[in-house]
Amino acid sequence: MSDYPPEDSEIEASRAPLLEHLVELRRRLVVCVIALGVAFAICFAFATQIYTLLLHPFAIAAQLLAIREAEHVHPTGFNLLGVVTEAKNMFLALVGAKELPPVAGQVTKLVFTAPLEFFFTKVKLAGLGAVMLSFPVLAWQVYAFVAPGLYKRERRAFLPFLLAAPMLFLLGAALVYFMILPFVLWFSLSQQIVGAGSISVELLPKVSDYFSLVTTLLLAFGLCFQLPVVLTLLGMAGLVTSKMLMNGWRYAVVGVFVVAAVVTPPDPISQTLLALPIIILYFVSVLCVKLIEIRRGKAEAGRDVVSV
Template structure:
């Protein structure tokens, strides 16, 4: 019996014990989220002020924009959503750690070493995608949409943008989450390759379909303007190519490790 098999056997437990452990870890995740929510709710107005900055920059210097709410309770529920969104981001490290602690005992040592980089890369790639949406895509997209405002001297009627708080928050959250999740493409493809579901050859052969898929995803996740769609589709295509290169490097590393393990036996 190898050391790795012994580790797995040592971690075996009845199903009821696993369910009890899962309940305890889920409870810790809920408590962590609740504590983070209590903290973020007290700063919900400031967090919303941060999320509204792309629209402020889109209006430009010297122009004071306006967000309205048409339902009496809308502003309150906006703060609830903002606090929940921020609490989930804040509690994510704790939640990920609890999930890892539950899954890790069922993995071999080499599987733990292989999976850990993906776990560490996930928040980094998500932050990169969210930052692209927040700092570059949203200000440009909002500036484009605000360009359709006009005075009565031009069209005979005043066209003024009066976005609602709830609709604006939904748009911002969808774009941040959409870009963040889309940037996890390399993690997904490399995990699928590790699981034997796809190969590098298949990914290379499906490159043209990946390009079409990238623009289709961008059309769904972004506002209906060309800049936003290209701003998501182009990084997705680049990430697809980076995934192929990363898989090639891991294949070479695995082949070198396999040859090194066979040489002493010869």
């Protein structure tokens, strides 16, 4: 019979010499590099189409503004109803539930001021797209490498987080694409001074600046939406408890609004649109930690009964 407990026997059975671990690590790194290379080639081949897709919120915002100007709507002061109506139309247009009438002569225009600026922007776009496209392969290679060193129950607990992390990231990215980015661009376009005699102040963003804005918002929202994953893992490790999280919810709310103010453009609406979902996810995390504690308590009670 083995001298090790059943769980420790799993680890002992999967032990291998250091050289074998290094060989396996090299093999998995090669697979990751190949996956990244293939994904990069695919994304670079379609970089123009992907960039055009990223421009869709800008086009919708510009079209809404052009329609308002074509209808000779020049509101005085702050028109809350008008802002809400245009925001609703913007969202419906982005999800395809509403068709905006074309505006004659309206073109979404960006510029680049360096000869290779757009080329390097497409390279960066392809790199970001390659990581996202090959993420399933990368995540599986990481999991397959560390799984032999985990207990069976730890492997079962790790898999849901491997699925939840990309889904939450995509949820944050969707919020940026359908709500935050269109509003930020519409607000920026509304600051233009056009038709004021000899004075003209128009927004002509650079392709690299627009890409930086999009990627910053995508990464910021995607990472902030990982809060349930992080807090649940900390709860499983026993570093935080549901009672501790509930007692500190006021500080958490303040912290969320501070983070939202840092990572979003300086307007209260986009900050609120980031802060509110994260606050909801915080309380969802508290519930997840509470469920983990209940399950852990039942497991300990069962072990006590068996030992008796």
